[in-house]
Amino acid sequence: MAPRTRESRRSTRSRRPPPRGPGRPEGDSGHPEVRAALLDAGGRLFSARGYQAVSLREIARDAGVTPAMIHYYFGDKQGLYDAMLDEAFARVLKRVRGAASAMAGLGEGLGDLLDVLTGTFTAEPWIPGLMIREVLSEEGRFRERFIGQYASQMAALLPALVKHEIDDGRFRDDLDPRLAFLSLLGMTVFPFVARPVVERVLGVKYDERFRSAFADHTRRLFLEGVGS
Amino acid sequence: MAPRTRESRRSTRSRRPPPRGPGRPEGDSGHPEVRAALLDAGGRLFSARGYQAVSLREIARDAGVTPAMIHYYFGDKQGLYDAMLDEAFARVLKRVRGAASAMAGLGEGLGDLLDVLTGTFTAEPWIPGLMIREVLSEEGRFRERFIGQYASQMAALLPALVKHEIDDGRFRDDLDPRLAFLSLLGMTVFPFVARPVVERVLGVKYDERFRSAFADHTRRLFLEGVGS
């Protein structure tokens, strides 16, 4: 993206080489573009290499601006990071919540939920890694916030759904709802986290055909595994 | 060589009454202990926070020595990191290979394999995170080496075992062996990666009772999920 058509054609006077000088740039719609470019660059770099491994200079260079712009728009590195995470999680949650709330029983709605999850992970492949790195890992910067904001509800809701199925006799009654929930999450998320290796070692391409087959496979494996 | 004459308890950290001066310390048992302490500290810190986020000073302080010792024993940061990874992977593989080679069929030997895996992850909780971070993730420093050294064999062996069970009619014949392998790996590893969050959100304690119950749960879930 970001084909700065407007900016690349400098007006007739004193054509400047690419290295710009100080001052507000020409063009009336410059404002939100730099901010967005920083968020995008930050998202890609942070998720690929981790918070500390990426320098402000690198992000700025990638976004085509000066490190001082990060200070201008986000205060500091952590501010950029937080803003980036907020944006990313909001995108994911928007998709997931729809399928989750429309799910009456786990047996019925599981297929839809898996379609949404695998679809999200296929469309934005860097998200699973970001989650693992920043939420689950020991020092994840987003951990506390994630637990307080989302995980608590999710962890209360899904095992309860499993328990409901058990009580109704559709799942085995010796099943531990929390373990079942963990297993489902693991078998769903892990293959996307392991994607870079799996693609090379198993020769699997993560296209739409795979996604669909995988979602179906996971649904069946889980439902038959827990069935009474 | 036997670098750990005395079972490597991580007590190296707690012994430091006097701020020592320069010079070789007394007692003949000093040699391999510092090296081991550095490897241990590096393992814990690197796996919790990532390569770049941990400073040599921090590792040295944790191990109770001076940063120069890292240079002395390992040359540089990358040298310590490589040595630590080698040691960690060797430990895991040593345990896993035994159970894997003694496994005739997947139905029979799966219980043992799961016991070994979950046992390893319980005994050294930082290993799963390290694997995820350094092997699976995009920037993983260990990725290429891991693929060439272990993953290729593993990825050829285990799906073949699944296929064998299918051919013998013990597993469903519409099962994709590679997907089954991925699912099994995911449901086994993920709960240990997510441990910090799971402990808080689900209130699960990762003790021996949990480990045993989880291994059993996983075995059943998988075997019934793939059963014909």
Added chain:
DNA sequence: CAATTAACTAATCGTATGGTTAATTTCGAG
């Protein structure tokens, strides 16, 4: 028991990092 080597600390060096400020240019409202 001297000479050498092993194991260690203290001090330091150059560099890159996160963060800040002052200057500079343009926009937009009055």
Added chain:
DNA sequence: CTCGAAATTAACCATACGATTAGTTAATTG
């Protein structure tokens, strides 16, 4: 037209990092 606010760069600062060296003490060796 003017002037304040917005948006940007260049230059800078203090700090922490990885790495190295010089020096110190204990153990080993011949």
